[in-house]
Amino acid sequence: MRVNKDQFIEDFVNKLVSKRGKKIKEANLLDKYYALASLTRDYIAEYWVNTNERYLKDNKKQIYYFSMEFLIGKLLISNLMSLGIKEVCEDGLKDLGLDLNEIAEIEKEPGLGNGGLGRLAACFSDSMATLGIPGYGVGIRYKYGLFQQKIMEGYQEEFPDQWLKYENAWEIKRPSESVEVKFGGNVIITQKDNRLKFVHENYESILAVPYDIPIVGYKNNIVNTLRLLSAEVMDKEFDYYHFNKGEYTKAFEDKYNTEAISYVLYPDDSYEKGKILRLKQEYFLVSSGVQSIVESFKKSGKHLKEFYKYVSIHINDTHPALAIPELIRILIDEEGFGWDEAWKITKHTISYTNHTIMAEALEKWNVDMIKKFLPRIFMIIEEINERFCKELWNTKYNGDFDKISEMAIIADNQIKMAHLAIVGSHSINGVAKLHTEILKRKELKEFYNIYPEKFNNKTNGISHRRWLLKCNPKLASVISEYIGPSWIDSPESLMNLLEFKKDPCFKEKIYKIKQYNKNKFANMVKEKYSIEINPNSIFDIQAKRIHEYKRQVLNVFHIMHLYNKLLENPNLDIYPRTFIFAGKAAPGYYIAKETIKLINSLGKKINNDYRIKDKLKVLFIEDYNITLAELLMPAADVSEQISTTTKEASGTGNMKFMMNGAITIATLDGANIEIANEVGEDNIIIFGLKAKEVLEIYKNNTHNSIDIYNEDIRLKTVMDELINGFLPVSMDEFKGIYDSLLKDNDKYLVLKDFCDYVRAQEKIDKLYRNKSKWLEMSVTNIAYSGKFSSDKTIEEYAKEIWGAL
Numbered sequence: 001m002r003v004n005k006d007q008f009i010e011d012f013v014n015k016l017v018s019k020r021g022k023k024i025k026e027a028n029l030l031d032k033y034y035a036l037a038s039l040t041r042d043y044i045a046e047y048w049v050n051t052n053e054r055y056l057k058d059n060k061k062q063i064y065y066f067s068m069e070f071l072i073g074k075l076l077i078s079n080l081m082s083l084g085i086k087e088v089c090e091d092g093l094k095d096l097g098l099d100l101n102e103i104a105e106i107e108k109e110p111g112l113g114n115g116g117l118g119r120l121a122a123c124f125s126d127s128m129a130t131l132g133i134p135g136y137g138v139g140i141r142y143k144y145g146l147f148q149q150k151i152m153e154g155y156q157e158e159f160p161d162q163w164l165k166y167e168n169a170w171e172i173k174r175p176s177e178s179v180e181v182k183f184g185g186n187v188i189i190t191q192k193d194n195r196l197k198f199v200h201e202n203y204e205s206i207l208a209v210p211y212d213i214p215i216v217g218y219k220n221n222i223v224n225t226l227r228l229l230s231a232e233v234m235d236k237e238f239d240y241y242h243f244n245k246g247e248y249t250k251a252f253e254d255k256y257n258t259e260a261i262s263y264v265l266y267p268d269d270s271y272e273k274g275k276i277l278r279l280k281q282e283y284f285l286v287s288s289g290v291q292s293i294v295e296s297f298k299k300s301g302k303h304l305k306e307f308y309k310y311v312s313i314h315i316n317d318t319h320p321a322l323a324i325p326e327l328i329r330i331l332i333d334e335e336g337f338g339w340d341e342a343w344k345i346t347k348h349t350i351s352y353t354n355h356t357i358m359a360e361a362l363e364k365w366n367v368d369m370i371k372k373f374l375p376r377i378f379m380i381i382e383e384i385n386e387r388f389c390k391e392l393w394n395t396k397y398n399g400d401f402d403k404i405s406e407m408a409i410i411a412d413n414q415i416k417m418a419h420l421a422i423v424g425s426h427s428i429n430g431v432a433k434l435h436t437e438i439l440k441r442k443e444l445k446e447f448y449n450i451y452p453e454k455f456n457n458k459t460n461g462i463s464h465r466r467w468l469l470k471c472n473p474k475l476a477s478v479i480s481e482y483i484g485p486s487w488i489d490s491p492e493s494l495m496n497l498l499e500f501k502k503d504p505c506f507k508e509k510i511y512k513i514k515q516y517n518k519n520k521f522a523n524m525v526k527e528k529y530s531i532e533i534n535p536n537s538i539f540d541i542q543a544k545r546i547h548e549y550k551r552q553v554l555n556v557f558h559i560m561h562l563y564n565k566l567l568e569n570p571n572l573d574i575y576p577r578t579f580i581f582a583g584k585a586a587p588g589y590y591i592a593k594e595t596i597k598l599i600n601s602l603g604k605k606i607n608n609d610y611r612i613k614d615k616l617k618v619l620f621i622e623d624y625n626i627t628l629a630e631l632l633m634p635a636a637d638v639s640e641q642i643s644t645t646t647k648e649a650s651g652t653g654n655m656k657f658m659m660n661g662a663i664t665i666a667t668l669d670g671a672n673i674e675i676a677n678e679v680g681e682d683n684i685i686i687f688g689l690k691a692k693e694v695l696e697i698y699k700n701n702t703h704n705s706i707d708i709y710n711e712d713i714r715l716k717t718v719m720d721e722l723i724n725g726f727l728p729v730s731m732d733e734f735k736g737i738y739d740s741l742l743k744d745n746d747k748y749l750v751l752k753d754f755c756d757y758v759r760a761q762e763k764i765d766k767l768y769r770n771k772s773k774w775l776e777m778s779v780t781n782i783a784y785s786g787k788f789s790s791d792k793t794i795e796e797y798a799k800e801i802w803g804a805l
């Protein structure tokens with residue numbers, strides 16, 4: 001859009017008055033933020049309306065991305081950038097004596113996601129808008145996002161995330177587009193004109209109220225919509241009968257129970273929950289989403305028979321998989337279709353992404369629970385299951401009861417959501433090549449055998465606009481200076497940087513920018529934690545959820561080993577390193593929480609040990625979120641991507657670090673493999689067991705952690721230090737971690753990979769000393785990172801899954 005500085009200043013000053021009732025002099029930071037955000041939304045509005053109008057006219061396929069999580073991050077700066085008016089605003093504010101960054105900082109981040117899966121949904125929304133794909137995000141407007149993490153005495157403590165405490169400047173509430181979602185009750189079956197009719201009775205109604213957030217395409221005048229749904233009571237706000245009797249809690253009980261559905265995001269990443277409230281959340285999202293889509297499709301005047309030609313519904317993991325029976329329900333019960341046609345429409349409409357193969361994360365719902373809360377949906381799932389099992393019997397597996405019950409959607413009183421999602425959709429994709437191969441050859445092999453055409457890979461991607469252009473403006477501008485700005489529209493042209501990987505002048509600039517970003521980070525650390533870190537040390541960062549399979553403990557063991565070596569010989573030549581950790585642990589995940597305590601205990605010991613002359617520092621930065629990630633990625637020298645091979649489906653942090661010039665130390669897992677293939681083995685440090693070896697170990701149970709413990713004295717020392725009073729905690733503090741590694745035979749193969757990890761870390765130490773070589777590696781990583789832009793990923797989804805480009 002176009003606005004000049006004077007016009008902007010006038011608009012802003014007027015907005016302060018109209019929106020906040022204040023003149024500049026009296027306005028506080030919050031007033032200024034809300035005035036600016038509200039003005040930005042006004043600027044967006046025109047394009048938003050036009051986009052919607054065009055989508056309506058265009059007759060193009062509409063893509064609905066259903067996800068329980070959208071981790072979009074702060075929006076003010078990125079919206080200004082997308083509108084192309086960030087500089088003008090910055091200048092205008094400066095004239096008023098104001099600082100854009102200071103104002104933008106006060107925005108509350110919507111923490112509506114746990115990690116990679118939620119952030120992926122946000123990057124995809126960004127890419128769809130920028131590519132002009134008519135894409136809608138559909139999610140839940142949780143009143144409380146992912147908990148805020150505080151570290152107290154080294155332990156994680158959780159606090160509610162009150163992101164809506166004031167107001168959300170970006171959203172528009174649309175009560176008139178609310179829909180009714182029904183829970184519980186019973187289904188009456190009657191027969192009329194030779195057809196069964198299903199009538200749902202005695203249900204409880206909940207209103208799904210939409211709030212729309214604009215998703216602004218990058219300088220293309222397109223604004224897509226993220227629709228978040230909030231649960232409200234249908235009509236009765238409270239019960240006067242109880243109120244009059246003075247029973248206030250009872251009077252408001254229904255309201256509370258209803259609204260609880262959209263109160264809080266479940267904080268367990270990749271971990272089975274099986275909670276009734278979560279089931280209600282999932283159906284709430286899906287039912288309101290599908291109903292609205294069908295309604296608006298009908299308004300277009302087209303026949304529902306053609307629904308799938310104009311609508312794609314993509315489900316982000318199985319969490320929204322009830323979209324399948326819900327669409328069938330609407331088509332049959334409300335629109336009068338027969339089963340066969342409803343089934344065909346549904347299957348052609350829905351596509352599914354699998355994000356994990358870990359057994360504990362595969363969703364299963366108890367049959368009785370679904371029967372009770374979603375009686376009609378249960379009947380439909382039963383029907384799908386019966387027909388599917390019959391198909392198996394009649395085609396491939398006649399008489400093979402074992403095979404059929406293994407593949408069934410309903411078995412052992414449980415509904416397997418992944419099976420439902422595969423059977424009821426036309427596409428299932430994994431999120432990195434290795435992950436997809438494991439799905440096809442192992443985890444979902446039986447399904448691949450019967451539906452090979454449904455399986456495909458779509459390696460994840462990240463928005464290079466947020467993860468380079470926005471979070472590392474200095475790097476972005478030097479890149480543009482050397483290769484021109486075309487990379488912003490076509491990120492793969494970052495490859496043109498390769499031409500300069502040996503150019504000393506360019507490399508020096510890259511070095512200076514890294515130092516600038518490291519200093520910025522060091523200043524934050526000093527201010528917040530009163531810890532001095534050396535910006536000339538290697539910043540070695542592991543930022544992600546705390547999980548055993550991600551192996552923060554392997555990182556810790558290496559640090560302890562270095563520390564032991566320094567204690568033995570304080571003059572040992574170790575390049576100074578600052579090890580930085582960030583990440584949240586699921587509140588109920590004991591070992592993950594202990595890992596946080598372990599990192600902090602080690603930090604306490606090492607950071608205060610004058611003997612090692614500041615050669616090592618260990619930091620745990622609390623409350624990892626998008627905003628912190630935007631500060632961390634640009635400051636990293638080393639990116640830790642050290643999951644047990646085969647366990648990390650893809651990873652996306654790996655791509656963000658690489659894009660900001662960090663060198664990756666990695667196992668050949670998830671998308672690390674594809675990163676390694678791009679940059680070549682000289683530009684990434686690979687270690688550890690290969691997928692084949694890990695699968696072999698798991699299959700044949702050939703691994704014995706006690707043997708490794710006894711054979712490697714370095715490892716034995718470190719392990720013993722967990723429980724012998726070496727760390728400033730009681731001796732049994734880390735017994736859980738210790739036992740998981742020895743007694744429980746180290747499921748994630750930390751001990752097995754330790755030796756090679758130490759070797760790889762030594763290589764990093766050596767490489768970093770060669771500044772010229774290191775910078776060449778760094779530039780090479782940035783150059784190849786364009787491959788991992790979510791624009792490219794989304795293009796593939798659109799062409800190969802949605803049929804939309």
Ligand code: B1H
Nearest residue numbers: 116117269270355356431648649650651652
């Ligand atoms: C990923 C999840 C996940 N995989 C359940 N699975 C959740 C599962 O609240 N839940 O119930 C939430 C999240 N998240 C991650 O997805 C993978 O571990 C990453 O490897 C991958 O990069 C990311 C995006 O595909």
